[in-house]
Amino acid sequence: MPQHTFQLNGETVTVDVEDDVRILWVLRDVLGVTGPKYGCGINVCKACTSHLNGKAFNPCSVRVQDVGPDDEITTIEGLADTVPGDGLHPMQEAWLEHDVAQCGYCQPGQIMAAVALVRRVREEDRAITEDDLDAIRNVCRCGTYSRIRQAIRTGADLMG
Amino acid sequence: MGNSSARPPAPSGSGTGRARHLSRRSFVGYVMGGTGLVVAADLALGSAPAHALPIPSVPQVPEVYDLNDFLTHCALPTSQLIAIHVDEQGDAHFALPRMEVGQGITTSTSMLIADELDLPLDRVHVTLAPARPELLFNQLTGGSNTTISTYTPIRVAAAVARRALLEAAAIELGALVETLVVKGGTIFDSLGSSLTYGQAAALAAPPTTRQVRVSLKTAAEQKVVGTPQRRVDALDAVTGLKKYAMDLTEADVPGALPTMVCRAPDLNGTAREVRNRAAVLAMPGVTHVAVIPTGVAVRARTFGQCIDAVRALDVVWNAGSVPGRSAADIRKELRRAQLPLAVPKIGATTVEGDFVFHFRSGSALEPNCAVADVRDGGATIWGGLKSPVDAQSKVAKALGLPQRKVTVNVVQGGGSFGRKLFSDAAIEAAHASKAFGVPVKLMWHRADEPRQGRVHPMATSRVRATVLLGSVVTFEQRHTSVSTDFTHGLGERLTAEVAALPTGLANLGFSETIFLLSQELPYNFGVVTQLLNESNQDVDRFNTSSVRNIYSPDVRTANELIVDQLAARLKQDPVEFRRRHLKSRTVKRVLARAAELGEWGRPMPAGTAQGIAIHKEYKGATAVLVEIDCRPETVHRKVRDAVTGPRVTKAVVVVDCGLVVNPLGVEAQMMGGFSDGMAQALTYSNHLVDGHFLEASWDNSAYTRQWNTPFDFRCEVLESDRREPGGIGEAGVAASMAAVACAYARATGTMPTEFPINVHAPLHFEPKPFVPSVPASPVDGLDHVN
Numbered sequence: 001m002p003q004h005t006f007q008l009n010g011e012t013v014t015v016d017v018e019d020d021v022r023i024l025w026v027l028r029d030v031l032g033v034t035g036p037k038y039g040c041g042i043n044v045c046k047a048c049t050s051h052l053n054g055k056a057f058n059p060c061s062v063r064v065q066d067v068g069p070d071d072e073i074t075t076i077e078g079l080a081d082t083v084p085g086d087g088l089h090p091m092q093e094a095w096l097e098h099d100v101a102q103c104g105y106c107q108p109g110q111i112m113a114a115v116a117l118v119r120r121v122r123e124e125d126r127a128i129t130e131d132d133l134d135a136i137r138n139v140c141r142c143g144t145y146s147r148i149r150q151a152i153r154t155g156a157d158l159m160g
Numbered sequence: 161m162g163n164s165s166a167r168p169p170a171p172s173g174s175g176t177g178r179a180r181h182l183s184r185r186s187f188v189g190y191v192m193g194g195t196g197l198v199v200a201a202d203l204a205l206g207s208a209p210a211h212a213l214p215i216p217s218v219p220q221v222p223e224v225y226d227l228n229d230f231l232t233h234c235a236l237p238t239s240q241l242i243a244i245h246v247d248e249q250g251d252a253h254f255a256l257p258r259m260e261v262g263q264g265i266t267t268s269t270s271m272l273i274a275d276e277l278d279l280p281l282d283r284v285h286v287t288l289a290p291a292r293p294e295l296l297f298n299q300l301t302g303g304s305n306t307t308i309s310t311y312t313p314i315r316v317a318a319a320v321a322r323r324a325l326l327e328a329a330a331i332e333l334g335a336l337v338e339t340l341v342v343k344g345g346t347i348f349d350s351l352g353s354s355l356t357y358g359q360a361a362a363l364a365a366p367p368t369t370r371q372v373r374v375s376l377k378t379a380a381e382q383k384v385v386g387t388p389q390r391r392v393d394a395l396d397a398v399t400g401l402k403k404y405a406m407d408l409t410e411a412d413v414p415g416a417l418p419t420m421v422c423r424a425p426d427l428n429g430t431a432r433e434v435r436n437r438a439a440v441l442a443m444p445g446v447t448h449v450a451v452i453p454t455g456v457a458v459r460a461r462t463f464g465q466c467i468d469a470v471r472a473l474d475v476v477w478n479a480g481s482v483p484g485r486s487a488a489d490i491r492k493e494l495r496r497a498q499l500p501l502a503v504p505k506i507g508a509t510t511v512e513g514d515f516v517f518h519f520r521s522g523s524a525l526e527p528n529c530a531v532a533d534v535r536d537g538g539a540t541i542w543g544g545l546k547s548p549v550d551a552q553s554k555v556a557k558a559l560g561l562p563q564r565k566v567t568v569n570v571v572q573g574g575g576s577f578g579r580k581l582f583s584d585a586a587i588e589a590a591h592a593s594k595a596f597g598v599p600v601k602l603m604w605h606r607a608d609e610p611r612q613g614r615v616h617p618m619a620t621s622r623v624r625a626t627v628l629l630g631s632v633v634t635f636e637q638r639h640t641s642v643s644t645d646f647t648h649g650l651g652e653r654l655t656a657e658v659a660a661l662p663t664g665l666a667n668l669g670f671s672e673t674i675f676l677l678s679q680e681l682p683y684n685f686g687v688v689t690q691l692l693n694e695s696n697q698d699v700d701r702f703n704t705s706s707v708r709n710i711y712s713p714d715v716r717t718a719n720e721l722i723v724d725q726l727a728a729r730l731k732q733d734p735v736e737f738r739r740r741h742l743k744s745r746t747v748k749r750v751l752a753r754a755a756e757l758g759e760w761g762r763p764m765p766a767g768t769a770q771g772i773a774i775h776k777e778y779k780g781a782t783a784v785l786v787e788i789d790c791r792p793e794t795v796h797r798k799v800r801d802a803v804t805g806p807r808v809t810k811a812v813v814v815v816d817c818g819l820v821v822n823p824l825g826v827e828a829q830m831m832g833g834f835s836d837g838m839a840q841a842l843t844y845s846n847h848l849v850d851g852h853f854l855e856a857s858w859d860n861s862a863y864t865r866q867w868n869t870p871f872d873f874r875c876e877v878l879e880s881d882r883r884e885p886g887g888i889g890e891a892g893v894a895a896s897m898a899a900v901a902c903a904y905a906r907a908t909g910t911m912p913t914e915f916p917i918n919v920h921a922p923l924h925f926e927p928k929p930f931v932p933s934v935p936a937s938p939v940d941g942l943d944h945v946n
């Protein structure tokens with residue numbers, strides 16, 4: 001079986017798995033990394049949102065053969081380690097502050113999408129707008145959308 | 161543990177002359193004999209027996225006896241003990257015989273225990289109890305009944321624990337119990353000597369079980385209950401550590417490999433024959449293929465390989481349960497089944513409406529999922545199950561095993577909305593594990609969820625009111641629905657309970673009983689009748705469930721639209737008209753506060769409007785005010801691949817839900833209920849065409865998304881007159897849906913009669929193929945990195 005090597009949450013991992021298995025299943029079923037959730041498998045619900053080299057991506061729609069040894073995948077489990085200190089990532093802190101999660105199922109994806117959004121508007125040197133928030137595609141079937149909007153603004157402030 | 165057969169006496173506190181002078185009720189609990197401190201209380205404590213309440217023979221039963229009384233009453237005869245264990249660290253442990261699906265009951269239960277026991281919240285550990293057959297109906301999570309039915313017994317158990325710890329400490333410290341104080345789980349005497357709960361617990365266990373009488377803290381003494389508390393599982397949720405059934409790994413259940421089901425193109429179609437089993441078995445990762453009652457199950461190393469195998473299967477299918485039928489056919493059936501109105505239509509004095517509510521999926525974001533290990537004449541199941549005892553009996557039946565050979569473990573659920581009352585995935589997983597002879601982790605593909613999963617039944621509602629000499633003299637409603645499946649965990653017990661109900665209710669079917677017990681028109685409108693009929697008495701044709709709030713959202717929407725029409729006919733302001741006709745002070749209060757907070761009547765530009773609606777259920781009341789923008793530039797705003805349409809720009813929810821355990825949790829439930837209500841009014845439905853539902857994923861099912869979310873959402877939880885908690889999990893849906901509908905009607909000058917309002921708009925999506933039953937996994941994810 002082919003071997004695939006990539007960086008996962010700061011560590012180099014190598015897995016034996018067929019080339020075309022989507023990264024979501026490599027993470028969840030092969031490596032037991034279950035933070036990224038399955039909600040559709042076709043890149044529409046965004047529950048699996050994680051980061052590839054610091055940007056949001058959806059591992060349900062990327063084959064493991066399409067990433068290489070230098071590609072850095074960050075899942076919700078590794079998010080806190082991308083910032084200095086032992087604590088949580090500021091966006092996770094914002095999520096706690098606003099008590100966003102209900103069932104919690106969508107929230108790893110929501111937080112990863114939020115962090116990527118803040119990074120994106122930073123690069124464009126501007127603040128988050130209502131349109132930016134409207135364009136977030138992550139489904140929350142528990143309907144926590146209003147608290148998500150508040151938490152993203154708080155998280156953006158905390159990210160400095 | 162905690163499984164005594166002795167029936168504890170009924171709570172005292174009224175009746176005897178002495179007790180009448182006591183300011184608080186006292187209750188009996190138990191300190192269990194053995195090692196370690198385990199205390200128990202009867203789960204039925206604090207519930208008034210049904211016959212204590214007068215039941216009128218006229219309609220509008222919920223005013224005095226509602227669905228929650230019924231659920232609480234059903235729990236009574238099965239009274240059994242629930243137990244709290246205090247460990248050697250002094251932490252408290254409690255296995256809640258209910259299911260956490262996001263509604264926050266593990267948090268509120270922890271708060272009750274922390275308060276009564278004087279222990280910090282983070283030292284109370286609430287888990288979900290596995291199936292306990294002896295609890296029967298008392299282990300069903302539904303009807304927003306958890307806190308209503310467990311509020312007293314849980315506090316009694318905690319008070320017994322506190323008392324036992326203090327008594328043990330008193331002996332050890334050589335002090336009187338009355339002189340001891342507790343701070344954060346440590347007991348101090350007046351000299352400053354102390355004993356931790358952990359030390360006391362080791363001394364507190366008696367050799368044999370003994371009875372203890374305790375009184376509960378008064379509201380003034382409660383320090384945690386009523387304060388905003390963040391969820392106890394929030395940290396796990398934001399770090400990805402919270403585990404759902406599908407997150408159980410090799411380490412939890414060795415060999416439980418991913419398993420998925422290839423389903424028929426027709427709703428509820430079945431597999432006759434697999435033509436290419438060998439070829440599919442030879443695919444990468446695939447280990448097993450077998451026909452099960454609901455389709456063809458495949459097991460593989462990864463779910464991705466299951467998806468590929470499902471797509472490759474060549475199956476001969478039998479027809480489904482509604483071959484060739486479409487929504488229009490079902491609507492005709494409903495019309496035929498509608499019960500007649502009693503009052504004739506009389507010219508200008510009649511105000512009426514005829515409403516249609518379409519099917520909508522009850523899917524949570526976590527798809528149906530269960531782990532099953534069926535081997536050696538026994539079965540073990542893990543799943544997010546709200547009715548685990550029912551799951552146990554259904555799995556046993558499916559496998560031909562005695563019920564005691566089936567163990568059911570309850571895992572936290574990723575949302576439910578009525579769906580997880582059923583054990584569909586658990587039964588399928590059991591079938592698959594049995595067929596394969598190995599453990600499985602079975603998960604539904606998302607595409608199967610709206611197409612084959614549980615839906616809110618399609619319904620029509622006919623309303624006719626009569627106005628004479630400036631007054632509303634009659635108000636009739638005939639609600640006609642595709643049968644709702646209530647067969648989860650109720651079985652013979654429930655049938656017995658229904659039959660035992662007071663005259664007038666006994667000979668109704670279960671659906672009618674639920675309808676009668678939950679629906680209440682809270683207005684003085686003269687002669688009021690609300691009746692339900694179901695078009696088909698078989699629950700096998702459609703897979704329905706009592707999706708969040710059951711009948712209420714549809715019934716209230718029809719009601720409140722007509723109430724607005726009546727106000728217009730009588731030339732009165734809608735809020736003033738409601739206020740004058742409302743019966744209950746509680747409802748008037750929430751209405752007045754919503755109108756005030758939402759600045760009812762403020763001038764709005766053409767094409768935009770306010771709408772307001774009320775609802776009374778779950779021992780409380782809700783009022784919702786919204787502002788909607790129906791101007792073309794808003795309706796046609798562009799967000800990529802989005803269903804936009806009218807935008808609710810502002811929402812105000814005011815709720816009185818009795819005693820509030822956790823206001824932050826109540827607000828969360830209102831926010832979620834609002835998302836549901838708004839989606840059902842505007843965008844969210846399932847299209848039945850030619851024997852199957854067209855929607856197959858979140859790109860098709862237009863549930864509320866960020867681009868539909870109000871910019872301004874506010875919720876206010878009122879201080880209540882009631883000292884008992886009400887239900888909150890569903891209370892926000894009905895008035896939200898109705899308020900959005902009323903606002904839309906006012907903004908557009910039309911009265912909408914079909915819901916969601918976009919149901920007949922051209923489809924916003926190309927329906928996905930039915931064969932293969934699931935879409936291919938995309939490969940272009942790297943093109944969308946941002």
Ligand code: FES
Nearest residue numbers: 039041043046060
């Ligand atoms: S599971 Fe990846 S986007 Fe839905």
Ligand code: FES
Nearest residue numbers: 104106140141142
């Ligand atoms: S919190 Fe349940 S789906 Fe978002």
